[in-house]
Amino acid sequence: MTQLRAEVARFLNDRLDWNLLRTFLVIMQERSLSRAAARMHLTQPAISQALKRLEDTLGRTLIQRRGPHFEPTRAGEEVYRIANDIYGHMSRLETELDDRTDDITGSVRLLSVSRIDSALYDAFLAEFHRSYPRVDLQIEVMRSSDLISSLLQKTATAGLGLCRTPIEKLEQRCFLRQRYAMYCGRHHRLFGRQALTMDDLLNENFVSFTSDQIGDSLSPLTVFRDQRGFTGRIVAASASLDEVRRLIFAGYGIGCLPEHIVRDDIAQQRLWPLPPKEGIADVEIHLLWHRGRKMNAAESAFLDTMERMMQRYSLQERLETR
Structure with missing residues (x-):
């Protein structure tokens, strides 16, 4: 070479x-x-x-x-x-x-879904702060639907959330592509069982996300259950990934989580992987902002720097957690 x-x-x-x-x-x-x-x-x-x-x-x-x-x-x-x-x-x-970076002041209001695990994202935030030490950053965690509503009202700089179909007024860049798979927790009766098949899961109750319904941002998970003939009911739900993970661990039911986020849980035997082995669906987290919103210097610097980071690293590299 x-x-x-x-x-x-x-x-x-x-x-x-x-x-x-x-x-x-x-x-x-x-x-x-x-x-x-x-x-x-x-x-x-x-x-x-x-x-x-x-x-x-x-x-x-x-x-x-x-x-x-x-x-x-x-x-x-x-x-x-x-x-x-x-x-x-x-x-x-x-x-x-660029000797102007120290002179840029202002605030950035970023909206985000819960639990974005990415070492590159953490490194980006650190590098942005070093380059623009006088820029204040506010990050608010919320559901994707609320995040999109706020962006359409031009009340925030940008958002990191789920958006299954393009929205005319919003710019959209794929930031992470997460593969969701099925798991049960240590307190569930299926934990530790080998050679499970899909038939073993069909009657199990579910822990899910509040956006896991037809037409919402996590509807691929709903479609998967409907197509496979699951008959169990959703017994617990949350908009927070960490709370869904907690409820699955506690044995309320089986549920879907991003594979890269639960690697340590699998290694520590807090969670147990279930069929299908290849996972269920790819779900994308997008960087979103209103193309008609007038950005201040701090907001423009934030978006420019983040886009450069995304252009430099592949989707797979952005999924690394350490």
């Missing part, structure tokens, strides 16, 4: 076109040409043409297409790492050279 690095360096020196590398970076982060197009506000043919231009310039195939899905080649993985490094250096250089 040393030769490939030299070819990329020659490409940057001879005909610098960061837009091609940035487009490839977004394609790899989204793992979809159509999602990359939506995120960059471009058409899918434009994204495909940019990818082809980069491949032609480097003389390497970067992506192997398989219908709607693709897999990066070894060269594609290496170019992705190079593009990540370049973008990180550019972002840090921009911050270091």
Whole structure:
């Protein structure tokens, strides 16, 4: 891969076109040409043409297409790492050279669903505070439906929440894609049982989220239960992920939680994984803001910095909790 690095360096020196590398970076982060197009506000043919231009310039195939899905080649993985490094250096250089950051003052009001576990998100907040020490940040936890209502009323800077369908007045960027799976707690009768099947679960009662209903943000969980023929009732519910997790542990019923959040619970045998092994549904947390809201300097800096972080790291990297 040393030769490939030299070819990329020659490409940057001879005909610098960061837009091609940035487009490839977004394609790899989204793992979809159509999602990359939506995120960059471009058409899918434009994204495909940019990818082809980069491949032609480097003389390497970067992506192997398989219908709607693709897999990066070894060269594609290496170019992705190079593009990540370049973008990180550019972002840090921009911050270091901007002597206006200390002068930016103001407040940022961020709305958020409960329990966002991401080491990169924590690092982003720390870096933002170092860069903009005079900006005050207020984070309020609420349900996604309330979060969206507040954003539509222009009463907050931005939100991190669930939004299954695009809303005309809101900008929307996928921040995390969480795989939900089924679990029971240590006090439940199914805890520790091996070789369970879906049939073993159909009569069990449920702990769920208040948004777990048809048409709401977690309706994929509702659809899954209906399609599989579950007959148990919802015996406990909360809008808080931590409280749903607590009730599942306490044995009120089985329930769904994001896989990356409960890894330690599985290791410590507080929770027990249930079928299906592949999980139930992917649920996305989006960064949302009102495109018509006039932002102050602090709010603009917050959104710009967060978007740069999201462009640099893939969805999978953002899921790491430590």
